[in-house]
Amino acid sequence: MIHSFNKKIFRTSMSLRLRILELSQKVSALHVGGSFSSAEIITTIFKNLKKHDKFILSKGHVAILLYCILEKNGFIKKSDLNQYCQPNGSLGVHPERYLPGVEASTGSLGHGLGLASGMALSKKFKNIFVLMSDGELMEGSVWEAVLTISSLKLNNIILIIDNNDLQSATRATDTHPTLYPIDKKFRTFGWESMKCNGHNPFEINKMIKLKKKNKPLCIVSQTTKGYPISFMRDKPIWHYRSPNKKEYELSIKEIKKLMKKYEK
Amino acid sequence: MRNKFAKTIFEEIKKNNKIFVVAADISPSGDMAKYQKYAKNFINVGVAEQSMISMCAGLAMSGMKPFAYTIATFAVFRPFEMIRDDICYQNLPVTIIGMGSGTTYANLGGTHTATEDIAVLRSLPNMQILSPCDPEELEECIRYCARKSKFPTYIRIGKTGESTFTKKIKKKWLFGKIRQIKNGNKTCILTHGPIMNLAIEASKKIKKKISIYSCHTLKPFDNVGLKKIFNKYERIVVLEDHSIIGGLSDIVKNKAYDFKYKKKITTFSLKDQFIHEFSSQTNLQNKHGINLKKILDEI
Numbered sequence: 001m002i003h004s005f006n007k008k009i010f011r012t013s014m015s016l017r018l019r020i021l022e023l024s025q026k027v028s029a030l031h032v033g034g035s036f037s038s039a040e041i042i043t044t045i046f047k048n049l050k051k052h053d054k055f056i057l058s059k060g061h062v063a064i065l066l067y068c069i070l071e072k073n074g075f076i077k078k079s080d081l082n083q084y085c086q087p088n089g090s091l092g093v094h095p096e097r098y099l100p101g102v103e104a105s106t107g108s109l110g111h112g113l114g115l116a117s118g119m120a121l122s123k124k125f126k127n128i129f130v131l132m133s134d135g136e137l138m139e140g141s142v143w144e145a146v147l148t149i150s151s152l153k154l155n156n157i158i159l160i161i162d163n164n165d166l167q168s169a170t171r172a173t174d175t176h177p178t179l180y181p182i183d184k185k186f187r188t189f190g191w192e193s194m195k196c197n198g199h200n201p202f203e204i205n206k207m208i209k210l211k212k213k214n215k216p217l218c219i220v221s222q223t224t225k226g227y228p229i230s231f232m233r234d235k236p237i238w239h240y241r242s243p244n245k246k247e248y249e250l251s252i253k254e255i256k257k258l259m260k261k262y263e264k
Numbered sequence: 265m266r267n268k269f270a271k272t273i274f275e276e277i278k279k280n281n282k283i284f285v286v287a288a289d290i291s292p293s294g295d296m297a298k299y300q301k302y303a304k305n306f307i308n309v310g311v312a313e314q315s316m317i318s319m320c321a322g323l324a325m326s327g328m329k330p331f332a333y334t335i336a337t338f339a340v341f342r343p344f345e346m347i348r349d350d351i352c353y354q355n356l357p358v359t360i361i362g363m364g365s366g367t368t369y370a371n372l373g374g375t376h377t378a379t380e381d382i383a384v385l386r387s388l389p390n391m392q393i394l395s396p397c398d399p400e401e402l403e404e405c406i407r408y409c410a411r412k413s414k415f416p417t418y419i420r421i422g423k424t425g426e427s428t429f430t431k432k433i434k435k436k437w438l439f440g441k442i443r444q445i446k447n448g449n450k451t452c453i454l455t456h457g458p459i460m461n462l463a464i465e466a467s468k469k470i471k472k473k474i475s476i477y478s479c480h481t482l483k484p485f486d487n488v489g490l491k492k493i494f495n496k497y498e499r500i501v502v503l504e505d506h507s508i509i510g511g512l513s514d515i516v517k518n519k520a521y522d523f524k525y526k527k528k529i530t531t532f533s534l535k536d537q538f539i540h541e542f543s544s545q546t547n548l549q550n551k552h553g554i555n556l557k558k559i560l561d562e563i
Contacts (some may be wrong), residue, residue, distance in 0.1 A: 002342040028420070032537040086465060097325075103325065103349075104325065104354070105349070105353055105354050106349075107349070108345060108349050110320060111346065111349060111350055112481070113318075114314060114315050114317075114318025114319055114321075114322065114330050114346065114350070115318050115319075115321055115322040115325065115350060116320045116322060117315065117322055118286075118318065118320060118321055118322020118323040118325065118328075119322040119323070119332070120322075121284070121307065121322070122323050122326035122327070122328050124326045124327065125326070127295050140314070141315070141318070141346070144312040144314050144315040145314075145315050145318065146307075147310075147312070148309050148312055148315045148319070151310075152307065184275075190496055192563070229372065237437060253561065
């Protein structure tokens with residue numbers, strides 16, 4: 001039996017993927033793999049976002065995913081999103097701070113957590129959510145921020161790492177085997193940290209709800225790049241690519257089939 | 265200058281608790297202890313300059329007025345991408361104080377001198393650059409950034425023991441305006457930062473009256489003021505503790521072309537070289553071709 005919370009989040013996450021696929025047919029390439037691995041995470045974050053919270057997309061290359069959920073939440077107009085990467089459109093590959101609902105212009109990796117530390121220091125917000133890719137953990141700036149955040153007790157930061165193990169061309173397990181275990185590293189740096197299935201919204205949500213107040217939280221969400229499309233899953237080539245017509249139709253078919261399952 | 269920075273910024277914090285100093289393993293005045301009462305607004309992130317800049321950007325995004333503060337080379341070159349993407353691209357009112365700029369730290373070697381800071385920061389859209397010539401001008405710069413500025417700003421300062429030249433000057437410091445420090449006839453020296461000391465010394469040693477200007481705002485540059493200077497003087501000497509590439513020399517020569525200035529411009533800037541001279545700032549500047557005798561020969 002599928003938990004009712006999961007059903008709702010799954011349906012939203014799948015609809016985001018459908019919208020991304022639709023937009024993919026207008027551009028030569030987009031970050032489909034990383035967007036698909038983060039879909040359940042971002043939907044769960046948005047489910048938890050309250051008035052006095054903030055969200056920073058540190059893995060800025062999946063801005064298309066952010067735009068789609070902002071469209072769903074009424075921040076971005078459908079007509080604007082249809083102009084994604086089109087002449088005179090306002091939406092590009094990476095998020096821009098001047099857009100409604102976008103807190104920070106990111107794109108170069110390893111910036112989001114440092115920005116969150118400043119926001120936390122201002123004491124103006126309740127929770128600050130940051131979504132980061134596992135590849136960003138190779139940036140030195142991330143570890144500066146990790147150390148600074150726990151040392152300054154900026155405990156209202158909730159970092160979710162999309163741990164799909166793939167960068168644009170290589171696998172972290174191959175290039176940086178000592179990156180793992182990630183959760184243990186964060187705990188050693190004074191954070192609360194746990195692993196979960198990043199495609200199971202119920203698990204992510206539970207960790208957010210049970211967050212301790214006296215430490216910043218890092219959720220290591222284990223995901224699959226390109227999920228759930230059979231020919232995209234865990235394939236580096238889908239980091240930045242648009243499906244051709246045949247691949248597009250097959251992807252839509254697979255997602256709709258899964259969505260039927262969640263309707264039951 | 266660092267003492268003046270500390271005194272001024274904590275006066276401003278008293279009036280406005282939105283002002284933060286985010287330092288990277290450095291005290292504003294060499295003595296951290298006496299500022300503990302401002303602990304809420306004074307954050308030391310340690311040896312983590314990237315964190316310092318991103319944290320300031322995050323504070324500014326939250327409506328605060330942050331000042332990043334550390335040794336100039338570490339404040340600019342180490343976290344350059346954070347300055348570009350987090351502060352300038354997002355056009356946030358963060359002030360970066362680069363302490364010990366230029367050849368101040370000559371005896372520590374090239375890893376500790378910031379002799380190309382203006383060149384790299386001038387190339388960033390939205391960035392304002394200030395280079396006060398003495399502690400009095402620095403105070404004006406700090407108060408301007410704390411109270412008025414809405415844009416990214418870099419303030420390039422010395423360290424300790426700088427002389428005061430502008431206390432009794434009638435012409436007030438105004439952001440974006442070249443300031444006349446001494447009035448003369450046909451020759452003028454354009455300078456910025458504590459190397460003003462050499463210009464003043466030269467003016468005292470020479471019989472003829474020369475003008476001296478503090479070009480404290482390097483970006484946006486006072487092109488109107490510079491045009492008036494071109495119209496007035498037959499000989500212009502540029503003096504700065506910065507690389508010949510991208511600093512005041514470049515600005516003046518560039519504008520001389522635009523404004524069709526036909527007379528002589530002599531520049532005293534640092535050579536495009538890493539020179540290994542560790543005995544003193546004066547000796548390092550001398551090896552770069554900057555000394556009192558050479559300046560006197562030119563004016």
